[in-house]
Amino acid sequence: MHVDVLIIGAGPAGSACARVLAQAGQAVLLVDQHPAGRDKTCGDGLIPDAHKALARLGLLDAVMQRAQPVGHVGCIGPRGGRVDVPGTLAVLPRQQLDALLLQGAQDAGARFEQARFEAPLEDGGRVVGARLKRGDDITEVRARWVVLATGAVPKALTAAGMCERHTPSGVALRGYVKAPQMVGKITALEVVWDKAVQPGYGWIFPAPDGHFNIGVGVTDSHKDLGGGKGQKKDVNLRAIFDAFVAKYPPAAELMRAGELVGELKGAPLRCTLTGAKWTRPGLLVTGEAAGSTYSFTGEGIGKAMETGMLAADAILAHRDAPESDAAVRAQYEAALTALKPKFDLYERANRVNAHPWLADLLIWRAKKSPRLLKRMSGVLNETSNPGNLVSLKGISRLFFE
Template sequence: METPTRTPTAPPAFADVLVVGAGPAGSACAQLLARQGLRTVLVDQHDFPREKVCGDGLIPDSHAAFRRLGVYDEVAASAQPVQHVRCVGARGGHVDVPGTMSVLPRRQLDHILVRAAQQAGAELHTPLRFEAPLVEGERVVGARLQGPEGQPPVEVRASWVVLATGAVPQALTAAGLCDRRTPTGTAVRAYVRHAELAREITQLQVIWHGRLRGGYGWVFPGPDGVFNIGTGVIGSHSLEGGKGRRRGRNLREMFEDFCEVYPPAARLMREGEVLGPLKGAPLRCSLRGVSGEHWGRPGLLVAGDAAGTTYAFSGEGIGKAMESGMLAAEALLHARTQTPAQADAQVLQAYAAALRQLQPQFVLYERAGIVNDWPWLADLLIWRARKSPRILRRMAGVLDETQNPARLFTLSGVTKLLFE
């Protein structure tokens, strides 16, 4: 049984670092800062444990972050271990790609991460919503936070603020850093319990089909026979034809299409116990959507989904969110002995340089996203991978980030495979 995280009623007036948003990015950042003795205040608009709309899949980069944060054993004890990703094409063919993965609902995962931050010394205060930065000149010196309805706002001054508020644009807009209000993509998911299918479906299943064009469907087996099933569209709000129209897709209709074209999904929804309504969420991908070149401004850094740490091809973002939070913490820690003027420049430069090192990987995943628009490419790749152990090893390398996804999941990549 989950124990609610107890928090003081009011945050302190001052902190070394104020981290806004206690999801994977914010909790990872807060833990590393608190470990080094900085007074770290972590706030979130929700009490914990709380739900978060997500696919819940944890791939190797997430596992690496868990180890660094010291929570790997606790996550592994709660999560459903998974040894393969099953890639399913429109014609029904599939290939199982090996890897070290797991599934854990964000309600449980985020609670583990925020408790670890508290155990390291971070002060958690909820529910508090970011309303606006406190600014002196051009520098952010804290934040105004709003509690439950009827309560007056509170102000927390801080040497630095880390904004880890997810893909919704309101906080970025208030901070003067929102480059685009529309998301890169959107997704919906449901939780469904089906004990019998839990014995049959033991892989992360990702499905491409003409009826799902522009995105994909998934069926992920979680703990206690509960599946995370959903559909997502990347580029759901991109401009079409240069005429200013948004490319949209009704995701509820797409979810229904998914259940029509993929028999395991249909069986799951027909026979299983649906645990709550279908829920949706926006996505920010490819390290885009934050104005400026430093993912921040003097006194403030942006991390996690707010910074666009989700992969455009797969929609996976938990691992990179934690990584960005830890990179933000490292940038702040390296500059802690500098004067304020020196620290501002050094922190922004160090953090931007660290994220730019990740950018090529995001670009490759964005190129690989063509398979979502042309699902027949998945059929070709699956056909070749079933015949070639070497290609299957490359696909496994995409999961653990040792292989370039554009060599496989693009038209030119698949064309080359046909002749190898």
């Protein structure tokens, strides 16, 4: 079999990439080791960058018909202070979102098959396809380009020779709680900082149909031992989750009044566009495999779709060039490099998770300063610098605005 582009991974990055390419007439095969409609551990929050990406894909209306719209992020500090930051927000469980994105790729003409990536096919040092496992059978698919969109688990990256960091940047644990009686009581994307969940944060997001997504996340969860290896710090996610529920009254009420749907599930996070090579001849790495999740907030859906579309844009821009490999790689790497400073700023802002008193300070001042509240809303909309909020200069400005 031969296709123009073989995409490994049918999450937001892979499906977004596939839809853009297929709409442009490319022969696209999209594969995933899981069947369509697989679940994914995630906070499920769709912030403005996700809305923007969905709008470009032409799928925003379809997603919003199913999603729970939300008007604010509720930031809650260790002392119980709260400020509601306005934004264009929504919540849709990843199982439903990913199914819609995959269907969007198929509607555009991409083919989907359930198969597992085993190894790249190479010719003269260039990737020219992949070996895939379907059931007990190994097959080969040839392609002009292979796009790896395999998420945070490093196995595929390692097999493709692209992994630079085997351990994750962070970890998260989430569950779904059915609690119709809590509808109207929790209406914002609530993010909670407290010593009890240090060095992480807790969240409760209202989902459709009387459900709530509740969880905890810890970025910078592993020590870097060098050579791409790492060691997990003393982080017990279940203990942090239990501490969050015990410490934050709405979380305790939700767990007491509601019914846990399924089990609590954990997942790794790859952040800050680090941990993997972005390209090699014939192959591009995108989405969370490339580290497209923001540290500090743990948000990654919007940036996964954005990086997937950037990969598609690079391939399409040079599809008719006889020697296109270097040009495609250069365009894609330049596009990710342009995003990197924004990720680095979120890495700076991540100090709030390690020092929850900073959240208290920001919340206290934002309740008194419309300008600061506007800047915090700008962080959501990606028009404000999140790192400046917690820099020494930014903190000093809190007292003199």
